[in-house]
Amino acid sequence: MPTILETDVVVVGGGMAGAYAAIGASRQGSKVLLLSKGFLAKSGCSPMAAFLSVPPYYTPPDSEQSIFEDGVTGGASGIAGGSYIFLANQEALKDTFDKAPQILADLEAMGVYFRRDEEGKFVLLGSGFDKDGKVRKPRFSLAWNFGLTGKSIMDVLKGEIIKRGIPYKDEVRVTKVLTNGGAAVGVTAIDYSTGEFFVVRAKSVILATGSGVYLWRYTTASRECTGDGHMMALRAGAELTDIEFVTWHFADVAWPEAWRRLQMYPQPYPGSGFYPQWYDSKGNRFIKDVEIGSKEAQAMAVARSVVGGTVQKRGGYYASWRHVSEDELKEWFQNYYHLKKLGLDISLDMIECGMSSHSWHGGIRTNGKTETSVPGLYGAGGVAPNHYPRLHTALWGGKVAAIYASERAADVSLQDLDMVQVEDEEARVTGLLRTEPANGKSPTQVKRRIWDLFFDKMWYIKDAETMKKGLEELRSIRENDVPMMRASSKSRNSNQEWVDALDVIDMLDLGELLIMSSLRREESRGPFVRGDFPSTDDERWMKNLVIKLKDGKPEYRTEPVALTLMRPKGVVPS
Amino acid sequence: MSRQPGGEGGDIHVTIYRFDPSTDAAPRYEQYSAPRTKYMRIIDVLEYLTEVKGIGIAYRSSCGIKKCGTCGVMANGVPKLACYEAAQDGMTIEPLRNFRVIRDLVTDRAPYQEKIDSITPFLVRDSQPGKFPEDLRHSQMIERNRFDQCITCLLCVAACPIMESNPSFVGPAAATRAAALLEDVRDAGAEARLDTLADEFGLWRCHMIGECTEVCPAHAEPALAIQRLRRRSVKRTLRAMVRRVGGGHRP
Ligand SMILES: Cc1cc2nc3c(=O)[nH]c(=O)nc-3n(C[C@H](O)[C@H](O)[C@H](O)COP(=O)(O)OP(=O)(O)OC[C@H]3O[C@@H](n4cnc5c(N)ncnc54)[C@H](O)[C@@H]3O)c2cc1C
Ligand code: SF4
Ligand code: FES
Numbered sequence: 001m002p003t004i005l006e007t008d009v010v011v012v013g014g015g016m017a018g019a020y021a022a023i024g025a026s027r028q029g030s031k032v033l034l035l036s037k038g039f040l041a042k043s044g045c046s047p048m049a050a051f052l053s054v055p056p057y058y059t060p061p062d063s064e065q066s067i068f069e070d071g072v073t074g075g076a077s078g079i080a081g082g083s084y085i086f087l088a089n090q091e092a093l094k095d096t097f098d099k100a101p102q103i104l105a106d107l108e109a110m111g112v113y114f115r116r117d118e119e120g121k122f123v124l125l126g127s128g129f130d131k132d133g134k135v136r137k138p139r140f141s142l143a144w145n146f147g148l149t150g151k152s153i154m155d156v157l158k159g160e161i162i163k164r165g166i167p168y169k170d171e172v173r174v175t176k177v178l179t180n181g182g183a184a185v186g187v188t189a190i191d192y193s194t195g196e197f198f199v200v201r202a203k204s205v206i207l208a209t210g211s212g213v214y215l216w217r218y219t220t221a222s223r224e225c226t227g228d229g230h231m232m233a234l235r236a237g238a239e240l241t242d243i244e245f246v247t248w249h250f251a252d253v254a255w256p257e258a259w260r261r262l263q264m265y266p267q268p269y270p271g272s273g274f275y276p277q278w279y280d281s282k283g284n285r286f287i288k289d290v291e292i293g294s295k296e297a298q299a300m301a302v303a304r305s306v307v308g309g310t311v312q313k314r315g316g317y318y319a320s321w322r323h324v325s326e327d328e329l330k331e332w333f334q335n336y337y338h339l340k341k342l343g344l345d346i347s348l349d350m351i352e353c354g355m356s357s358h359s360w361h362g363g364i365r366t367n368g369k370t371e372t373s374v375p376g377l378y379g380a381g382g383v384a385p386n387h388y389p390r391l392h393t394a395l396w397g398g399k400v401a402a403i404y405a406s407e408r409a410a411d412v413s414l415q416d417l418d419m420v421q422v423e424d425e426e427a428r429v430t431g432l433l434r435t436e437p438a439n440g441k442s443p444t445q446v447k448r449r450i451w452d453l454f455f456d457k458m459w460y461i462k463d464a465e466t467m468k469k470g471l472e473e474l475r476s477i478r479e480n481d482v483p484m485m486r487a488s489s490k491s492r493n494s495n496q497e498w499v500d501a502l503d504v505i506d507m508l509d510l511g512e513l514l515i516m517s518s519l520r521r522e523e524s525r526g527p528f529v530r531g532d533f534p535s536t537d538d539e540r541w542m543k544n545l546v547i548k549l550k551d552g553k554p555e556y557r558t559e560p561v562a563l564t565l566m567r568p569k570g571v572v573p574s
Numbered sequence: 575m576s577r578q579p580g581g582e583g584g585d586i587h588v589t590i591y592r593f594d595p596s597t598d599a600a601p602r603y604e605q606y607s608a609p610r611t612k613y614m615r616i617i618d619v620l621e622y623l624t625e626v627k628g629i630g631i632a633y634r635s636s637c638g639i640k641k642c643g644t645c646g647v648m649a650n651g652v653p654k655l656a657c658y659e660a661a662q663d664g665m666t667i668e669p670l671r672n673f674r675v676i677r678d679l680v681t682d683r684a685p686y687q688e689k690i691d692s693i694t695p696f697l698v699r700d701s702q703p704g705k706f707p708e709d710l711r712h713s714q715m716i717e718r719n720r721f722d723q724c725i726t727c728l729l730c731v732a733a734c735p736i737m738e739s740n741p742s743f744v745g746p747a748a749a750t751r752a753a754a755l756l757e758d759v760r761d762a763g764a765e766a767r768l769d770t771l772a773d774e775f776g777l778w779r780c781h782m783i784g785e786c787t788e789v790c791p792a793h794a795e796p797a798l799a800i801q802r803l804r805r806r807s808v809k810r811t812l813r814a815m816v817r818r819v820g821g822g823h824r825p
Contacts, residue, residue: 039683042642042726105706111697111758113719116712123712144719151641152722155751159696170683193676222636255612258621258638258657337793338640341658342613442628488630493596494677497630 002188002426003198004417007033008409009402010187010200012174012229013208015044016150017381017394017401019157021206024402026164030409033200034168035189037209037224037499040161041154044210044222045359045382046394048261049150050334051125051142051270052104052114053392059124068097071387072566074296074526084245084361085526086542088387090565091368096387096396103395111156115144115270126268146270147334150391173499174228176425177205177236177377178417184236184376185415188425192499195433195492197426203412204376204405207233207364208398211382211389213246215511216357216458217451218314220249220261226503227510229383233364234513238372238379240547241559242362243510244517247295247527248460250302251276253338254315254354262338264319264353266291266298271332276319279350280310286317296527302355303460303529313459314354321346355460359389361527365546370401373548376412378405432501433490440486443501449477450507463532464519471515478508513554517545520556538568586610586661588619590631591668594677601675603666616649616656616667620679632678640791643727646670647679653729653789670732686731689744692770693752698763714759721754724794730786736779743779744771746786746796753799756806764806772807780804 009025011018014036022034036043058067071093074085108114115123122141143149161168174189178199186201212227213219234240253262268275280286287301302311311317321329321339326346329336339346364379366372366386372379380397382389432443457470485504487497523537524530543558585607593601606629608614608622617638623629636642638657645656648668656667656679673681730746731737737745744752752771755761771777777800786796 038636038642039644042644043636047641048637048639101706105703108706108708109699109703111755111760113710113715113722113758114707116707116710116715118711118713120707120709120711122707144715144722148723151725155722155726156696162691163696193680193682222642224636256615256618257611258615258617259613261637262639338658442624442630444624444630445626445628448625488628489594489597491594491596491677493594494632494680495630496624496632 002422003196004201005033005198006201006414007031008202009033009204009206009405010035010202011206011208012187013044013210013381013383014038014040014042014168014170015046015208015210015381015394016154016157016391017210017383017398018206018208019154019161020395020398021208021380021402021405022166022168023157023160023164024399025206025406025409026166028402028406030204030406032166033202034161034166035172035174035187035200036168036170037173037228038222039170040168041158043224045150045220045225046210046391047151047154048220048222049391050147050263050265051149052153053141053390064097068094069566071097073568084242084387085536086538086563086568087242087245087361087525087544087561089368090562092386092396094565095368095400096392099396099399100392103392103399107153107156107395110160112153113144114141123270125270126273142270145334146265146332153391171494173502174209174232175429175502176421177207177232177374178421179236179374180415180418182237182374183415184374185417187232188422188429190429190498192496193494195495195498197429199417199422201414201417203409203414204378206370206378206380206401206405207383208380208394208401209383211360211363212243212507212510213357213360215450215507215514216454217448218252218260218354218356218455220252220263220356220358222261225382226507228503228506229379230364231506231509233372233374233377233379233383234547234549236377237374237549238377239365240363240513241365241544242517243360243514243547244521244545245361245526245528247358247361248299248303248355249358250299250355251319251353252356254352256342259338260354260356262335264335264351266295269332272324272328274321274324274328276321277323279318279320280305281316281318286311299355299460299527300529306355307461312354313455315352317353318350319353320350322348322350357454361385361387361389363389365544368400369404370397371404376408429502432485432505433487433492433495433498435486435488435490437484437486440484441481442488443485443497443504446477446481446485446504447500447507449481450474450504450511453477454511458515458518461529461531462518463530467515467519471512471519474508474511474515482508513547516554516556517547521545542568584610586614586619586663588661588664589666590678591666592631592678593675595675610661614661616647616654616659616661616665617645619661620656632676632680634680641725643725646727646729646732648732653732655727655729655791658791670728672732672734672737673728683728686728686745686747689748690726690751693744693748694763694766694770695748695751695755696763697755697758697761698766699760700762703760708760710759717757718754718759721750721757721794721799723792724750724754724790724796725792726751727791729789729791730796733785733789735783735785736781740779744776746780746800749777749803750794750796750799753802756803764810768803768807768810771803772810777804777807
């Protein structure tokens with residue numbers, strides 16, 4: 001019989017959404033337990049983020065309305081990199097902007113320092129360029145150094161969690177959302193440093209597991225982001241939406257491979273508004289005409305060159321900072337130290353870059369209260385972005401989920417667990433801790449196959465043919481490799497292969513849904529690019545694509561986008 | 575034109591510490607090799623061995639870019655971040671010193687986290703700020719920011735010669751967090767923090783040799799942090815003495 005812990009609200013995830021949700025729920029008077037697959041504040045994408053979008057601090061002629069509109073239309077690459085043209089949950093987007101001032105003030109009160117100048121004004125970071133190449137519409141801020149924003153905020157949130165005495169557990173991989181009578185009643189998990197399988201009984205479950213972008217070998221997402229939360233929600237009866245919307249970076253470091261998450265930031269950088277220049281391997285300026293363009297235009301220009309064979313998906317083109325002084329870089333740019341470490345002389349050398357999958361606009365389908373269709377189950381942050389998966393989205397999600405999860409916790413009592421579910425899950429999870437067959441494959445090797453398959457077949461530009469090949473390969477991994485998966489040892493001590501085996505199951509399930517959704521959406525829109533359907537088709541596809549399981553099988557349907565606050569030009573109000 | 579990135583081609587050979595206390599009688603060292611790639615880091619070797627070769631070596635990492643601070647190892651006897659340090663042929667890779675080994679390169683961070691918890695690791699305010707943004711100038715925050723670069727990778731703890739003989743020493747990483755808070759002009763938590771830090775086993779155990787700063791990958795200067803804390807602690811003691819003498823309460 002596994003240990004059963006009891007709490008009001010269980011938060012799954014130790015990134016910005018999870019940490020902020022835990023603090024919020026504790027403030028509401030709930031008893032909270034936070035579980036994190038990596039370490040609290042040291043896992044997920046949050047610690048890597050360079051800057052925070054702060055919509056209320058704009059520079060005229062920008063206005064709250066223009067920023068909101070950019071958010072909906074993907075103008076200036078959306079509010080912060082990546083557009084999701086007209087598919088965003090407008091109410092949630094609006095509320096994110098409305099709540100941002102409160103959230104920022106709260107962060108500052110807890111100890112975050114947002115960079116000021118000597119007059120005490122925020123240093124704002126540009127969101128793009130105007131046609132003369134001047135930095136346009138500064139509306140972002142940074143904690144204090146470009147590149148350390150996420151980390152610094154996470155340190156403060158962790159401090160607040162310690163201050164409030166909120167219990168948290170590191171290196172706990174949650175495996176299932178338990179339900180009873182259709183409502184969420186808890187979760188199962190393994191503490192993989194000890195190998196213990198345990199159960200948490202809770203009145204509300206907040207999933208804050210981040211994006212699922214670690215399906216691709218070259219990605220900016222951290223090691224934990226394998227889509228666990230997406231699949232747990234779906235299996236518990238909730239819905240996913242628009243998971244085919246993946247944004248791509250083109251400016252991440254190609255070598256060393258370990259640094260594939262290090263961005264050379266093709267946008268204006270704080271302080272001066274400098275941005276890198278791009279060269280191909282012959283030393284010619286490359287993508288010069290979109291150097292000051294939107295992120296989509298830039299990614300597309302690089303992708304076209306990949307298709308044309310002049311550069312590769314990973315390499316063959318270079319970022320140059322040679323036009324920026326070393327002092328300037330050192331003052332503002334965390335990555336300065338990384339380049340130094342490689343022995344590169346910034347005034348001489350260029351940095352070879354590559355493309356990588358970055359973030360997901362889609363995820364668990366939630367409403368403006370972060371509620372899923374399962375009572376008691378909430379989705380916050382990168383796992384359920386509603387619009388743009390960024391730090392401010394994660395903070396908004398955490399804040400809102402805390403309120404509604406706590407409200408429910410005050411209303412309902414702890415429900416009974418369905419012990420059959422617990423037993424079945426324990427059997428499934430422990431079943432993956434096996435060393436047979438002897439001639440099998442390690443789960444980590446299988447993971448690598450999935451990463452390669454996605455990078456190859458589900459790249460930025462895709463078409464039906466490549467995607468169908470991808471689907472075939474994915475199914476063959478499921479049929480042939482999964483039964484052969486075995487760990488090197490049955491030891492329960494920090495058995496990462498065991499965690500990898502659990503991940504593989506979720507990655508394959510989510511990956512299949514992602515390919516199927518991408519096949520269905522017969523258009524291109526913002527970051528979703530199909531070679532065989534290059535234009536945007538508002539008539540057929542200005543719709544959310546929703547997935548739900550019925551008897552264990554996925555069912556797809558489209559839902560009209562709720563154009564409650566803004567409509568595209570030419571669309572007549574109905 | 576860019577100079578050519580160095581070191582591609584051929585194999586790289588490493589020796590890795592393997593130990594699972596639940597199944598092995600003693601640690602052992604195993605030799606492995608991996609094809610060398612451009613600018614190869616230690617973690618690239620570990621990823622190759624686990625992901626391509628399927629060898630079940632346990633190690634930690636999350637970000638791969640010196641942000642999460644979880645990938646620390648001893649490389650040729652020196653604490654390094656696996657994702658930041660170049661892999662070298664003939665390298666020996668072991669778990670961080672001064673920590674209990676859970677398995678292979680994975681060590682137990684929890685006891686040290688308790689030390690960080692003990693220094694009041696959050697901003698203490700006398701009163702909540704009345705407005706947002708509060709009045710602050712960047713120049714007021716530079717010292718705080720220096721120490722805020724710390725990514726709690728605990729390499730400095732592994733390098734510290736005092737930690738081993740004085741397990742009650744709070745250690746350089748907790749001191750660095752404390753310094754970031756103490757140097758924050760908004761903070762009013764000095765008393766509580768210095769109480770923890772300045773006790774008999776705290777700050778004064780440090781020999782100020784500076785190994786910690788040497789290994790710090792984040793330029794957070796833990797040795798300077800300790801020096802700052804000492805100075806504050808001395809000042810505080812002197813102030814308290816002056817107060818006592820001035821007040822005439824001392825017998
Ligand atoms: C390299 C990079 C740079 C970025 N830069 C910026 C930027 O400059 N500005 C910006 O606004 N946004 C940026 N983003 C996006 C932003 O970081 C994310 O949208 C945001 O951090 C998401 O926060 P989150 O809390 O939802 O998820 P994450 O921070 O990803 O946290 C997820 C958490 O869930 C845990 N977890 C996962 N699965 C499980 C499980 N099964 N059981 C238990 N726990 C689990 C993980 O351990 C982790 O703690 C960047 C993202 C990346 C990857
Ligand atoms: S002070 Fe430096 S070495 Fe020590 S924990 Fe912080 S970042 Fe790591
Ligand atoms: S993996 Fe995050 S610091 Fe090395």
